[in-house]
Each structure stands twice: as structure tokens, then as C-alpha cells.
Amino acid sequence: MAANPYQKYKQVSIMSASREQILLMLYEGAIKFTKLAMKALEEKKIADRGQNILRAYDIILELHATLDHKVGGELSKQLEQLYLFMMDQYTQANIKGEMAPLQANLKVLENLYDGWKQAIEKIKKDNDQKGA
Numbered sequence: 001m002a003a004n005p006y007q008k009y010k011q012v013s014i015m016s017a018s019r020e021q022i023l024l025m026l027y028e029g030a031i032k033f034t035k036l037a038m039k040a041l042e043e044k045k046i047a048d049r050g051q052n053i054l055r056a057y058d059i060i061l062e063l064h065a066t067l068d069h070k071v072g073g074e075l076s077k078q079l080e081q082l083y084l085f086m087m088d089q090y091t092q093a094n095i096k097g098e099m100a101p102l103q104a105n106l107k108v109l110e111n112l113y114d115g116w117k118q119a120i121e122k123i124k125k126d127n128d129q130k131g132a
């Protein structure tokens with residue numbers, strides 16, 4: 001049976017992605033699954049809500065596990081606190097079936113995504129200028 005061309009493309013794009021691109025992909029995934037959980041909550045689809053919360057939770061858990069406090073210093077400590085907060089919010093959203101924790105996480109995720117994206121673009125721009 002032939003592999004789905006889209007799945008094959010996604011697999012190749014992930015395998016060839018830089019660490020920075022993977023970080024952004026993880027945030028994009030967490031944002032997507034949080035939004036899907038919010039939609040499922042509105043539609044009272046409990047199983048879908050739980051599944052999407054779990055996917056977002058797993059992404060945050062992975063981001064938390066990859067923090068390097070020796071290299072990251074104060075930033076990694078702040079990220080750790082945010083990740084722990086978000087994991088707690090996902091748990092609360094799943095247990096209580098409330099929208100507010102998901103909204104809080106979405107706001108944090110979008111802010112983190114925007115911040116990382118800007119930082120990565122700045123680094124690339126600085127590196128391009130050095131190479132010129």
C-alpha cells in the first residue's frame with residue numbers, strides 16, 4: 001500500500017527541519033490542538049475535547065522535557081513555569097470542561113510562538129548580515 005503523499009511530505013519536512021523550525025512546529029501543533037479542543041468543548045464533543053487536550057498537553061510536556069537549564073538560564077526557568085502552568089490548565093480544562101483554561105493557554109502559546117518566531121528571524125537576519 002502506497003504512503004499518503006502528504007504524510008510522506010510532512011515526514012520529510014520534519015526530518016529536514018532545523019531545531020528552530022521544529023520548535024515553531026511544536027508550538028503550531030499545540031495552538032492547533034488547543035483550538036480544536038475549544039471547538040469540541042463548544043460542540044459538547046467530550047471525547048474530541050479530551051483527545052485534543054491530550055495532544056496539546058503532550059506537546060507541552062515534550063517542550064518541558066527538552067529545556068536545558070544549564071544553557072537556558074533564567075529563560076528556561078521562566079519557560080518551565082509557563083509549561084507547568086499550561087499543563088495544569090489543560091488538566092483543569094479536561095476535568096471541569098471549562099473554556100477559560102484553554103483560552104489562557106492559547107494566549108500564552110500564541111505569545112510564545114510570536115516571540116520565538118521574531119527571535120529566530122532576527123538571528124537569521126543578523127547571521128545573513130555577518131555573511132555578507
